[in-house]
Amino acid sequence: MKAGKIGLYGLLTMAALTALLPLAWILSGSLQTLPELLSNERFLPADPQWGNYVTAWVDGDLGVYLRNSVLYTGTAVLGILVASSLAGYALARLEFAGKGLFTFVILAVMIIPAPAMFLAQYKLLVSLGLSNSPVGYVLILITSGVPMSTLIMRSFFVSQPRELEEAAAIEGAGPLRIFASVILPLARPGLAAVAVIQGLGAWNEYLMALVIFDDNALMPIQRGLTAFTSAETPQQQILLAATAISVVPVIVFYLMAQRHIVQGIGAGAIK
C-alpha cells in the first residue's frame, strides 16, 4: 500500500515535470545569450540577460499587439455575455413558438468545424468591407462563442429558482426589466464561467486573426508573434522572450481564475 502510494506520486510528479519543463525552458532560454543558446553546454543562463525582454518588447512591437488583444478579447467577451445570456434565458424560461428550432440550429452550428468555415467567413467579411478590420474580427469571435455559451447559460438558468422572477412579475415589472435587475445579478457564477472560457479562447485565437489582418498595427498578439517571426527573423532568445511576454497574462489569469476555468470547461463540454 505504502509502495503503491509512492509509485503513484512518482508517476504524477513525472507527468507534472513533463508539463512544466518545456515552460521552464521559455524562461531559461529567453534569459540566455545567443552563443550560450547555441552551445551544447548548459540549460540555465550563466548571467541572466534581462535585456532580451526589452529587445523583444521593442523590436516585436508587443505593446501594440497586447493592447489589441486586450481590446478584442474584452469586446468579444462582452458581446458573448450579452447575446448568450439573453438567448439562454429565453430557452430556459420563456415559452414560445420556434424555440425547438432555435435549439436545433444552435446544436447544428456547433457541429460545423472551423476548417469548413474560415474561408467563406473571410470572403463574407471582404464583401462587407470588414476584412482587415477589428470590427469584423470581433464579430467572428462573438459568433463562434455564442452557441456553446448559450447552452451553458441555459442550463444555469434552468437550475435557478423561479420565485424572485415571479415576485417581480407580480409587482408589474416587464420582462426586460426583470432580466436586467433580477436575473442577471443572480447569474454571476454562470456569466463568470462563460467569460473565463471565452476570454481564454478569444485571447488564443489564431486562424481567423491570420486570415483577416494584413495590417500589423491591428494584429492581436498571437498573429503578431508569427508576424514578428517571419518578418524580422529575430534571434532565438529574443523570440523566446517575446513568447514569454505573451504567455504571462494567460498564466496569471489561469492561476487566478482556475476554479472558474475548470468548471467552465466541464460545463461547456458536458452540458
Added chain:
Amino acid sequence: MTTLPVRPRSAKRALRRSLLGWAFLAPAVALIALFTITPFVQAILLSFQSWDGVSPDAPWVGLANYEFIAGDQTFWASMRNVLVFGAVGFVAGNGIALAMAVAVNAITRGRTFFRTVFYLPGVLSVVVVGLLFSSILAPGSGVLNRALELVGLGALQQNWLGDPDVALPAVAAVFVWFHWGFGFLLFLAGLQDVPKELYEAASLDGAGRWARFRSITWPHLAPVTSIVSLLTLLAALQIFGTVQVLTNGGPGYHTMVPTLAIYNEAFVNWRYGSAAAMSVVFGGALVLLSLLQLAFTGRRWHP
C-alpha cells in the same frame, strides 16, 4: 357565447409571447445567421466557383475544383497525415488523460496542485506551443537533444522536425502534450461523480482494484469518455496553428494537415475555389464523424 372573446385574446397573447422570445434571441440569431450560416452556404457555393480572393467576379466552373483536388497530392497527403494525428490524439491523448485522472482521484494531498499543473499547457495558444517546441526540438542545439545526451541517451538524438520519418510523430507528440489536460479535467470531474458507496460495497465483496475499475469506474465514465473522445478527435483532426509554426507542413508534405492545405491553397496559391472544395470535403467528413458519434452513442441533447 362566453368563449368567443377569449380566443382572439389568447392568440394575441401567444403572439406577444413569441415576439418576446424571439426578441431575446435576436442578437444570437442575427450573428449566427450572418456569420455562420451564410458562410456555410457560401463555402459550398464557392467550391463550384473560381475566385482569386480580390476580384468581384467569381465565375461558375462546375465540378472543376473537385476534379482538381481529386488529383492534388498535397491535399490527400494531408488527409492521410491527419489520420495519424487523430489516432495518436485519440489513443495516447485519451489514455494519458484517463490514467492521470484516475491517479489524481486516488490521492488526497496535492490534488489541486496536480490538476492545476496538468491543465497548464492547455491554456497556451497554438502559436506559443509551436514557437516553444521549435526551440526545444531544434536539431543540434535543441534542448531535447541536449537532455538526451546528458542522460546518456545520445543515440536517440534526432532531427525531430526535419527528418521525414520522425517529424510526424514528433508533431503528434507535441499535440498530445498540449491537449491531454483537457480530457484529464473532464475525466476527473466524471470520476468525482461516481458514488463512493459503490467502491466500498465492492471492496467488501473482495473485488480487486482492476475489478472495481472495470465494473464501477468504467461504466460510470462512459458518457464522459464518449464526449472526450469525440472532442479530442475533432481537435486533433483540425490541428493547424501548431503545425504551421512548427513545420509549415514540411519536410515536403510529411506533416501537412488539411486545414493548413486549405489555408495555403487559398492564401498562398490564390485558388479560393479549390480551397473551398477541400473545405467542403474535409469539413463534410468532420460533420459526418460528429453525427455518427452522436447516433452511435445515442447521446441525447436536452433542449
